[in-house]
Amino acid sequence: MGRKSTVQRAVVVGVAVAALAVSAAALVPPAAGGQVQAEHATQAEQTDQAATRAAVEAAVDHTAHAATALSGAPGYAGVAVDYDAARVTVSWKGKAPAAVNELAATAEGVTVDVERAALSEADLRAASTRLLDSQRAAHGPGAVVAAYATDGHTGLVAEVGRDSAAARSAGLDQALAEAAGVPVTVELVDDGVMSTSVSRRNDGSPWHAGGAIASKDGTDYCTTGFSIITAGGDRRIVTAAHCNEGFGSVVRDGAGQRMGVVSSRAVGLDAELIKPDGTTARSVYGGPWNASRSDARYRFPIGGVQQPAVGQNICSSGAVTGEHCGAKVRAIDVAWTCGKRTCHGFRASREDGGVVVGGGDSGGPMYVVIDGKAYARGMIDGGSNRRSCGSTSVSTQCFSYVYGIPMVDILSHWDARIDS
Template identity: 70%
Template sequence: MRRAIVVGAMAAAMALSVPEAAGSTGVGRPETHHAELNRPNQTVTAAAVDRAVHAATALAGEPGYAGVAVDYDTAKVTVSWKGEAPALVSALETTAPEGVAVDVVPTALSGADLHAASTRLMDAQRAVHGPDAVLAALPAADYAGLVVEVSRDSAAARTTGLARNLERVAGVPVQLRMVDDDGFRSTAASRRNDRAPWHAGGAIASRDGTDYCSTGFSVITAAGSERIVSAAHCNRGFGSVVRDGAGERMGTVSSRALQLDAELIKPAGATASSVFAGRWNASQASARYRIPVAAVRAPAVGQRVCSSGAVTGEHCGAKILATDVAWSCGKRTCHGFRAGRDDGGVVVGGGDSGGPMYMLVDGRAHASGMIDGGSNRRSCGSTSVTTQCFSYVYGIPMVDILRHWGARINN
């Protein structure tokens, strides 16, 4: 692993620090998206539940929106809203697919309130304690404040009145959680030797072929140009040459958005609307060698996602634990979602940064995000290069990346 944004190698104790998400489910597999959900006197497909979730998350820009959570076991979607819900929200309850229940619940704060509060908190604490003390700030399960995770061994943890100071800076109630961690990092690696048209999940490497990052989804800009998404921390800056796993020129960095830790790569040649899947060393003989990209979906708590990086390969079955999580990405605060497996298994590793995150629906990838980092260190198993692996993955939502550049997914 070269430079990799591992979002803090938060140790096993961090599993206790994740707030109980409304609508969280038990152990599951990505195939749950194609399975049937058993409820009294009826059978509801998870695809029907996802349609209700998609309609709810589409309202994320509306004033008052706080968040969406899903429970596939009961086919229930919970929409949290600050203030009186407008007609668009109320309509979700009456227009949901048959058998799917949509509940709108009131909250004290909106997603915008908590987004601004977590940004203030992370920016202030990074200036005082550096990037490795306050590891993450995420909405409480009831959206009444923030859950702030602080490294137990940091100087910040020994600060008198820390919780009170954090509340003062954030301007919202804060629940302080100490976690065992050695600091925030990034997950800054055929996938190894792709060529045009370039696919998501391929290796980005140095001239000598040493993997250090991964390619993300292909997008079409407002001007109609094809670009490849990856993590901004992977390359030195605008105009940097980007190479594949064989050290061959892939393209150059054409644009960067540091607040999203994202960049666009102008490719040498065309791009493909598909992602590498399966093991990191899967061959064309594998049924999951590549899968097509269908659409974009905003993440919701409780949904299952896959991550696919060039170094560790594809990992499916991770459940989204929280959305609008704040963490330090370099000298800035990034916001996105955090996902982890119920069994604590590996979901990401160093060198996977920039790679795609997606939901599997009918064998196709629905783009959810870009891999930015991981935490909660685990043994890796087989990887393309020696690296560190983690059981939590942090993603920048694709809806945010596309909105920033006025782009659309290449499908």
């Protein structure tokens, strides 16, 4: 089922309002022995700056949400954000519809630019699918690690495993371009995308996003995702389809307690639904994997759902490695191999190359926190570019790239809505 192309008017918090914040240093006159006072002023300035920054990012995210609602319309190529410049860029193949111009005219405190794209999102999705499917058949699942749009949406970047048979084949660039039907730039990488399946360990009804899913012997191997409500009004828990044996499988939490059964699967999205024993919670676990209720990020209520855009902030939360924030979406509509199929989603990483996901986090929630609420953006599917782990609930592998399936795609497939 395709994404909805209904235009949603942005509800934008004016950046100018946030910019009126005046630091406490300007309000407090200097006094004798003012070192403590100066320290307080510095703290107040930092607080004001953080509040202003948060307001700017929220305004940009709201505008981007309105722009990404156009996904699926003919010609749509993508959306990218720049928080520092308070800017949203909408890329379009051909003439952009009136809705894009209306967004540019009505967004308060956020600049909306429209850029011409050579190829649309639909063009590049079809091309990346052809590329991965052909190379998987010719050289195996590890040949092409990932494929995503070039800057300007003129073609694809194909990441090829350095040690793969594909990398050793003659005329690789030309072969990939012929398979894709669009220009292809090849980049060699050292490792491939790995599914991240292998406290949050002992959740209970109502079940929360970010809790542990276990095998029959109680070994952690996956994470619960967001709760959704189907068209029939039934509550279900999302997780990754590669996490268990299939339809009807019994699912248990990290302590071995029965959670429910798998009621539906969408292998093209590598997603499945769990019919829970009991009910579900409208919240997500944050903080470290072993966070307690005293942790400020222990749990967040769900605020809604948003489609990711390039440049946006994002958090991932897994039962094994915990919550990882500070990452940004680097590419949307990335193609990679999941099982025997080609999956499409997005990829995110931190500027410092730090860990964003690990084994056992598959199926977990990806989101952004705005005004204390978590807005669902995706489901963790895999990771690449290995890194040393910090504290984890079990011994595992960790990665600096996280791959996510957009929640809007999952909701659209099951004609469902987020439980918020």
